[in-house]
Amino acid sequence: MRKELGLGLLLIVAACAPLYLPAYELSLLGRFLALAVLALGISLIWGTGGILSLGQGVFFALGGYAIAMHLKLAGADPGSLPDFMQWSGLTVLPSWWAPFQYPAVAIAAVFVLPALAAAILAYLVFRRRVTGAYFAIITQALALAATTFIISQQQFTGGFNGLTGFTSAFGFTLGDSSTQLGLYWITLAVLALAFVGVRALQMSAFGKILLAVRDGENRVRFLGYDPLPFKVIAFAVAGVLAGVSGALVTLDLGVISPAMFGVVPSIEMVIWVALGGRNSLLGAILGTLAVNFGKDWISSAFPDLWLFIVGAIFVLVVTIAPQGLVGLLTFSRRTPRAIAAAAAAAAE
């Protein structure tokens, strides 16, 4: 019950934010709540499933580019190409761009592309029982490869600058404050839905087996379950959440570029969840907000300090508070035995 109460409180505070927050902070909050959707996915695969992914940025990018491609096509003059393609000397629209002119296709792609990519990767790697640190390294290599690839294909992807310069989305003018407010409400609704959905997944039989896979994959096998589909589905769900998050952030910020999802941003996404508490969905949301607001404030006031601080967060959270801020807050309520069990669970 306490978790539902926490979500309710958070939703009320966030829903009233337009009443008391200045415009700039409100736009930050909206973007960070969109990022929290991705963090829920990390909490599902890492907290519940024990799968550490350092490449969630790739799925974020798939969602972001899917929506951005639509906005580029919708924003271009009829019969002409998006601006960056003209600058690169393209004269014909690449065939794989064409379907994105339909809003329905683009929105479907936000869900389907990350789900497919995540499921295929997870299937290929987990099928051969490659787990743990190996999987983390593979996903990091994926983030590196995806970023260099997108940067190099400038005529198709906008390269290092990414896709930007959108004017309107689905008939709404993006600069309007009413559009921004609407986007904020949509983000909040998506986050609440994602929270309830992931929570339901965790409480279901599926979630119990996923948890069992985390704590003793071989024992699960001996009990007659194949862990593979559970891990693949969980990873695909996290991929979809990352994709949706990418689409929302792209709409919100008006840009998607490799600087938002490369190796470094991808691993930073993990620290949001680690700081909040990897086993708590609420912690994932709060951690995302804390790190991102901290980054915004500190890196504008003391630009040199931010990397030291985020580095220290990585070190301190892992050594002192493996269950994150939420773990620290609930510390007093738990027996030493439960803490030891939690530490053992965090071990792998």
Added chain:
Amino acid sequence: MSESTLVAGQLFNGISVASILLLAALGLALSFGLMRVINMAHGEMLMMGGYLTYLSVSAFGKSTGFAVGLVVAFVGTALFGAFMEVTLIRRLYGRPLDTLLATWGVSLILQQAARSIFGPIGVEVTAPPWLSGTLSLGGTALTGLSIPAVRVFIIVLAAIVLGGVGLIIARTRLGLLVRAVHANRAIADALGTNTRAVDLAVFALGTGIAGLAGSALSLISPVTPTVGQSYIVYAFLVVIVGGLGSLAGTLAAAVLIGVFSAGAQIFTSQSFSDVLLLLCVIAFMQFRPRGIVSQSSRALEEG
């Protein structure tokens, strides 16, 4: 320049890149094989070795400075590695994913520290006079191909280090203990081996070798705060492809990946070769998920 010299030159580049990958991956493979520790700050040991070399060269001049730099880089990074092991890694024993995150934090701090001290732009280390020439193979099929002496030096250095580590593992008392802990930590512990000391020695040796790699790297590219980042992902792939606990596997994987990247770059761009490399590694894992040289073991749970 004929076709064959182009290919041979690229092949040679591949082998010299492989040498640096090998030096970077050796330490990773050693500590991951032995302690199941993923050191994400390993790339910053390269960076630190590079800067230490730069400082030595500025202090002692081009010629002796570089020789001193090799020693300083090795000792300095080994000491830092030992410090990290005692203060951080040791506390996270048995939690590989958490070590990964914590050492990433260390790597961010080191990068920012380097940026604050040396500035965001790289520093250059000029090769000492005894390494500034080129070797050319006139009179053979490869006339016209000239190989910079520094690249030969890097390959020789990697060979010496690999041989040295091989000798340590195979012939010394420390090596015996390392093999014992690697084979079965609990039994080695029960028989009186100080496993913590073995961990410490191996970790320090591994970071020291990375420092040497950074020293070597400083000869062919400027030392920047993020220089380690560009090598570390490949070094990890070498460890994955090579398999745990085998120098031969690490060597084979380093050569394979170094030559693959250089070879692919003849036909396509750097970015395509990165994507191809990742696809090939994933495809490779379908056949040998435990790497080229895997240990056979009847244990159920392995790292």
